[in-house]
Amino acid sequence: MERECRHVAGRETLYGAVKQLINRAGAQIPIGSTSWLVTSSREGITTLVKQIANAWTDGTSALILLDLDAHPEPSPRTLQCLFGLTAAETQLAVELARGRNLLDIARSRRLSRTTIRTQLGALFVKTQTRRQADLVALLGRIAILP
Template sequence: MGTGSADVGKLIAALYETACGTDNWPQLDSAALNSRQWQELLPHLQRALCLQQRLREAQLASRCALAALDAMGAAVLVLDAGLGLRFATPAGHALHAAQLAHAVPPALVRAVRLVIASAGGAPQCQSLRLARKQQTPLALTVTLLAACQPPCALLIARDPTQASTSVPALRQLFDLTQAEALVGKELAQGATIEEIAARSGISVNTVKTHLHHTYLKTDTRRQGELIALIHGATAHLAVLDA
């Protein structure tokens, strides 16, 4: 093999190591291969590189999806018709081990089977509560995950007591000041203007001034409109307050 072929051989040998690694595959002796063998090997290396790239992209997509679910503060599980666990986030695994592994509540059994039975028709969505010892019940949403074969149920569990509004998110979304965002957060969590004033150590008129500015920046006119907007915009971004 000439000098040019040797250079090509080194390049393909490098591709081999990139595609296959050196731990689980035999070492490639580039000097021992002739031109015909290189030609036969190259398409396989190209396919290996393409598959490796696709695998990396799939792994990245999976990590991004799990990170998004974690940021939303939800426990997510995928259950089949027999209530078998097909997939779960870390929080979902913890929930399953603590409350579902040994005895699934009858209401959840019915909800899972109902949404799975809706495959092929109008998808069903069920909402219910999961009781916990000495804790507020979890809010569960069960919906169809038709992409699975056979179809499965996607279960999303939330702790209502942990839902809060993110002050940084309010400031970034609506260009609010810290004081305006804090007033908006308190209102969204059910506080009155008088309670906000007392907690913050400011006058009721000052709270009303902050609220007026917030109305202008969010294009709302009433407390109910503002609260609905805040809940819709930041309910899943409470992690930003950490």
């Protein structure tokens, strides 16, 4: 929405940005519907992917927007609360969620590969995951939490 709000002037910036996205998708959002829009400025797309009519009886409409260009990452505090991670484990989890590889993380943190792998092992145990791909998928799901 930040990207869209930059292109809309006026008092009702958020409303204008939402309206602009809906128009770009060529969509209609009927009263009482739930609609899912996907957008990516990098790919040059804004598309209505699903819509459920008459989902709400009180005149409400719900619009769910997925920005394919966004890279949400989990909150360090949330990770620590959920899994009891140490500060080092939390930092590693956030870096993995950002898509960084273990070797680059080790270099940037000036740690040995062995240390990083030990921390990764602790992450697997604490998150009850077994593979790095599973861990990263879990971190992506957790990224929606505050």
